[in-house]
Amino acid sequence: MRQIFLLVVFVLAARWLVKTMRAGQPQAPAAGRRGARSGPAHGTAGSAQREPPRLAEPMVRCAVCGVHAPQSDSVRSGAQYFCSAEHAQRYAARAGGREGR
């Protein structure tokens, strides 16, 4: 009876050990066996770091505060771009007052 108890404890310890080892290593040994040995860095891990194709978008400069923002996120008023509608209104009010002079 005591041997059976020891056997159960041993199996549980072995399971815990395997689980701990898998959790500690991000690259599981099972995944490495599945892939080919010749190409270790050829899997899907590299594609996860790919950036979204947003850099192709032109950057515009806010005429009030000078902050650069993507053209789709900026507010356009005439020939000027602004980071927000508030700055667009501020610039319009300021330009309108100066044009009088």
Ligand SMILES: [Zn+2]
């Ligand atoms: Zn601004």
